Amino acid sequence: MRTLGILFLLFITTTSVFAQQKQWTLRECVQYALDNNISIRQSELDVEATDIEKMTAIGAFIPTVNASSNISENTGLSFNPVTNNAQTTTFLSSSGRINLGYTLFDGLQNFRNIQRAELSQLASQYRLSKMKDDISLFVANGYLQVLLNKANLDAIQTQNAVTLEQIIRTNQLVEGGQLPRGDLLEIQATDATEKQRIAVAENAVQISLISLAQLLLIKDYENFDIVDEGYELVQNEVALKTADEIIESAKQNRSEVKIAEKNVELALKDLQIAKGGYYPTVSAFFGYDTRFTNASSFTQVIDPNNPFSTQQVGVVEETGQTVVGQFPNTISQLLQPDPFFNQLYQNDGIAYGLQVNIPILNGFQTKANVRRNKINVQRSEFQLEQAKLDLESNVYQAYLDAEGSKKAYEAAEKSYESQELAYQYAKDRYDVGRTNAFDFSQSKLRYDNARIELNRSKYDYIFKVKVLELYFGIPATELKF
Known part of the structure; x- marks a missing residue:
């Protein structure tokens, strides 16, 4: 058992260390950001909110049903809720009611509210899509920045290794009297400069890693690192397309234009809903109610001991004969309340009918609401036109940036090749004195700078091409690096 415990602890420790030393690929970073970014989560909540809006709009077609009840105890002079007679006593009473209502016509506002909720759903989904594209682009940019800084650090470290070899060789030549000591001092100064550049480059790598981790909401900065997969330039069909082709595809696929289009449709739908306020509202209603009380009551009954009495009712004028009649003798009798369920059945009642509300004058509220929504329609139409213009401008700018970065990369590549040959030539000459x-x-410094510039232009071009791909309509999760 003790051996098993030790093995288990070793397994847990090894697993923990392995997890801490995990290196992230670009695809993993993008997917993690899409799953955890706060802005994306907020956009997803906006989508859920539109689901609730649609549910509410559908609920307007369902009848409203409400039930109510009350119970009270009365002491003193009160009216019996069943007999409606005033009596001085203490009794318990209760009542219940169920009301049902249904809107038959409201100027088609209910139908248009459902249509508006569906448009709002689409608009929020487009906003979520745009947010994911933006976050993916931010992550890709941050990731490429780390790669650039690592590539620059590697270039400086590689050249510093050469410098250290040159120090050893120069020191041997100086001791042999073949070179002056000034050459050794010059190489040592170069080494010191490169050490300083290495420190700056290492700091740049750490800062870029921390920035990427913060973008991903990862707090373990010390153990966060990425995989250097050796990203190369990937020529695809998007990079070969013209600016007009990319702009046309962006207008059909990009969320910016779709959001603006849905905003126009939403404004038009709001205008229709506002105009519905001019129409009458027709609704139907049905109500059922009943009541109960434990109060006793009195009733008049015939006296069983003396059921009738004879009383004079008049006199015959001609004869003076008295006219008499028999009348029932009544006495008051106490009645106990009927059972609970009997009273519910005996005292119930229903009410039903139609109700029509005709708007005549409401302080110009409906008219003002219609005019306000007309202005919103015009404003959203202007925003749509502006969104198209902005998208066209942004795509064209991205296209020019990609073309410019491509030319810069090609120039940097040629410069690097030239500086590499020049450096090799200078190295050969230096080796023979x-x-x-x-x-x-x-010569070595110019070669280092050329390599760093080649790295910068390379990753800059990769990023600019990815921007074009997003504008062309390629989903962020399907971008190829």
Whole structure:
């Protein structure tokens, strides 16, 4: 058992270390951002809110049913809720009611509210899609920035390794009297400069990693790292298309235009809903109610001991004969309340009918609401036109940026090749003592700068092409690097 426990602890420790040392690929970073980014979560909540809006609009077609009840105890002079007679006593009473209502016509506002909710759903989904594209682009940019900084660090470290070899060789030549000590000092100064550049480059790598981790909401900065997969330039069909083709595809696929289009449709639907306020509203209603009380009551009954009495009712004028009649003798009798369920059945009642509300004058509220929505329609139409213009401008700018970065990369590549040949030539001359350390250091510095510029232009071009692909309509999760 003790051995098993030790093995288990070793397994947990190894797994924990492995998890901490995990290196992230670009696709993993993008997917993690899409799953955890706060802005995306907020946009997803907006989509859920539109689902509730649609549910509410559908609910307007369902009859409203409400039930109510009350119970009370009365003491003193009160009216019996069943007999409606005033009596001085203490009794318990209760009542219940069920009301049902249904809107038959409201100027088609209910139908248009459902249509508006569906449009609102589409608009929020487009906003979510745009948010995902933006976040994916931010992550890709941050990721490529880390790669650029790592590539620059590697270039400086590689060249510094060469410098260290040159220090050893130069020191041997100086001790042998073949080179002056000034050359050794020059190479050592170059090494110090490169060490400083290495420190700056390492700091740039750490800062870019922290920035990427913060974008991903990862708090373990110390163990966060990415995989250097050696991204190369990937020529695809988007990079070969013209600006007009990319602009036309962007207008059909990009969320910016779709959001503006849905906003226009929403404004038009709001205008229709506002105009519905001019029409009468017809609704039907049905109500059922009943009541109960435990109060006793009195009733008049015939006296069983003396059921009738004879009383004079008049006199015959001609004869003076008295006219008499028999009348029932009544006495008051106490009645106990009927059972609960009997009273519910005996005291119930229903009410039903139609109700029509005709708007005549409401302080110009409906008219003002219609005019306000007309203005919103015009404003949203202007925003749609502006969105199209902005998209066209942004796509064209991205196209020019991609073309410019491509030319810059090609120029940097040629410059790097030239500086590499020049550096190799200077190195060969320095190795045989035909050039001094200063000239060799300057050639090496130009070669280092050319390599760094090649890295910068390479990743800049990769990023600019990815921007074009997004504008062309390729989903962020399907971008190829």
